[in-house]
Amino acid sequence: MRPVILLENVTVAYNGEPALMKISFKVEEPSFLVVAGPNGAGKTTLLKTLLGLLKPIEGKIVVLGINVLKNPLRVRKLVGYVPQRERIDPSMPMLVKDVVLMGRTTKTGLGRLFTKEDIEAAKKALELVGLEEHWDEAFSHLSGGQQQRVLIARALASNPKLLLLDEPLSGVDALSQNVILGVLREMADRGTGVVMVTHDLNPILELADYILLLNKRVVGFGRPNKILSREVLSEAYNRSVDIVRVGETCFVLGGDSHA
Ligand SMILES: Nc1ncnc2c1ncn2[C@@H]1O[C@H](COP(=O)(O)OP(=O)(O)O)[C@@H](O)[C@H]1O
Numbered sequence: 001m002r003p004v005i006l007l008e009n010v011t012v013a014y015n016g017e018p019a020l021m022k023i024s025f026k027v028e029e030p031s032f033l034v035v036a037g038p039n040g041a042g043k044t045t046l047l048k049t050l051l052g053l054l055k056p057i058e059g060k061i062v063v064l065g066i067n068v069l070k071n072p073l074r075v076r077k078l079v080g081y082v083p084q085r086e087r088i089d090p091s092m093p094m095l096v097k098d099v100v101l102m103g104r105t106t107k108t109g110l111g112r113l114f115t116k117e118d119i120e121a122a123k124k125a126l127e128l129v130g131l132e133e134h135w136d137e138a139f140s141h142l143s144g145g146q147q148q149r150v151l152i153a154r155a156l157a158s159n160p161k162l163l164l165l166d167e168p169l170s171g172v173d174a175l176s177q178n179v180i181l182g183v184l185r186e187m188a189d190r191g192t193g194v195v196m197v198t199h200d201l202n203p204i205l206e207l208a209d210y211i212l213l214l215n216k217r218v219v220g221f222g223r224p225n226k227i228l229s230r231e232v233l234s235e236a237y238n239r240s241v242d243i244v245r246v247g248e249t250c251f252v253l254g255g256d257s258h259a
């Protein structure tokens, strides 16, 4: 089977200072990949590299069978991106539908009227995150968790083949976290690639197909039950962590390096 993502010896640097060193991994369908690691580990850098927004100084990147370095624009058309902590200015009079419909412009370009097809795709995306009743509401009136779900709907509205999400669960209430994780699992099962960055592994240990532990280098990569060793996680987080098993569920203690 063609891999969804293939990286070979990818090194990315800012002004000569490497943020990612010799990263190699391969993900196949179903491909719910969770990327975890402390602040500054290069998680956001990895997403931008997958999108072709950053150019590695060495290595090979193939996304959806496309060489990202040769065809960044082709890749970007197929990929939905939910950036980290995006704030839409609360004083902007945006409606929920305006935000979701923005996702359609990546496919067809700005400066045209939305078609019936655009509106249907946007409505369907909003339905996937359980917020179809908020279509005509002001975006700023929604809770933080609901706003994050709308931003995910915006990415889904373009029917991406691969979805990249940067800490989508940060500062999000438990209900919205569950909805988001449910949608991502469903997308992955239906053949959409999902790459989700997180600093907290706990909510997703049981859901992920692959876990990548990153600390500039690949500290661990593989199926969740293989990766979850105390040694590997401690290295990824630069400090000691404990794993507690309750029934079938593993919990990571002390692994959250955010204040
Ligand atoms: N635009 C940039 N210019 C210079 N250095 C950067 C830039 N973006 C990130 N970095 C550095 O690269 C490293 C990785 O950053 P980042 O990918 O944002 O980590 P993470 O998302 O895991 O917190 C950090 O040391 C950060 O300071």
Ligand SMILES: [Mg+2]
Pocket: 043, 044, 045, 084, 166
């Ligand atoms: Mg980041």
